[in-house]
Amino acid sequence: MATSILWFRRDLRLTDHPALIAAAEGGTTVLPLFILDPALLRSADSRRTNRLLASLAALNDALDGALVLRRGDPSEVVRAVAWEVDAAAVHVSEETTPYGRRRDTRVAAALEQDGRWLIATGSPYAVTPGRVLKDDGTPYRVFTPFSKAWQSHGWRAPADSARDTRWLREIASDDLPEHEPQAEAGEAAALARWAAFRDGDLAGYNAQRDRPDLDSTSHLSAALKYGEIHPRTLLAEAHGHPRFVAELCWREFYADVLYHRPESAWADLNPTLAGMTYDAPGPEFAAWQAGMTGYPLVDAGMRQLLAEGWMHNRVRMVSASFLVKHLHVWWPHGARHFLAQLADGDIASNNHGWQWVAGTGTDAAPYFRIFNPVTQGLKFDPDGNYVRRYVPELRHLEGSAVHEPWRWGDGYAHGYPQRVVDHAAARADALARYAAARQPATVEHA
DNA sequence: TTTTGAGTTGTTCGA
């Protein structure tokens, strides 16, 4: 009896799964495999890894315990398992990150030595990165024209579910590493969350998405990260909500940029600011990480990140801007901290979002756009509820007063820290640094 | 080839 392997990666679901359909075609028995790749599990205590393990537990439950886990180098493990079950083909969703592409090239070569094939069907995106190109065949570098071409390109409807898949159950599995269980992990939870959002806050998304106090965004980022739900499923039901579709498109745009420019994961995409002077991370960086900068909105966000492994997007921008433009720290330091703490940590979205804030990214914000953390708080958390939720030292202040504790006699009565930098001075410093970096390069003579 | 319009998310200052 023919057997194929479905090697799960960022597609931890059983419905709307083209690679699963391909693997099970013709009644083929399918071995569901996940590889615990040491190269990806180095940060084993990160929230992202914990979220992955919780999702794997949910997938295994959905498979009635059939999921096979193997630890090791994928090119060795896949070849060995394929030999073990004599599978002619290993099916995957196409991976387009720098590491994923290198890995899959090696795995395909290893399989071919035994006359077996790595077959990619579908990807974690509505439009697979690399497929949207300008008329001249080069990739887009600006979001708006990309989004138009992406919409024109279009995407398939959600795939049928493969209900009658025969799963192979006979081979040994390594144990799932210890992790903190999470009720929100897994395909069923993702579908339920989407249904609730679709029938609830989606209608007000355009007006309320920037309000961290209302907390009315979809919270689907981690589910999308691990493919518990596919963006196709969301897009099929998000007609008439262009802002929500645009946010999904940002995810695809950044994946596309990373596909074409893999080095941009950790290096400035735009060399314009190559001469920028940054400060090494020091005590103020530690204060930023801990949510102790003395700027309430920044601190609320950084504490939400530590407490929940998630932060509202508006606050991600403000806190990232604060690190880069108020503390003058190079964006990769901040991006690394976010990736270590975010359950939804995605290299393309996270790091290119940071580059956008820093002014080094594609389609970057103008350098003089420096968020005022106080103004942002008054505007997007007008009643102060978000700050009070995460900063207990400020709970005695009412309404928007939480955003300016220095104005009130009892503002620091409960131990809230003083501001680590002065906004106006830090802003002026940032503008001066950008101005200096933009000067034509001067030749220094020894 | 050249031209033209446009580019996620803002802040400050002065009238």
Next chain:
DNA sequence: GTCGAACAACTCAAA
């Protein structure tokens, strides 16, 4: 308090 201008120049995409 409100409003418009300044903050810059450059690159991108398409006609």
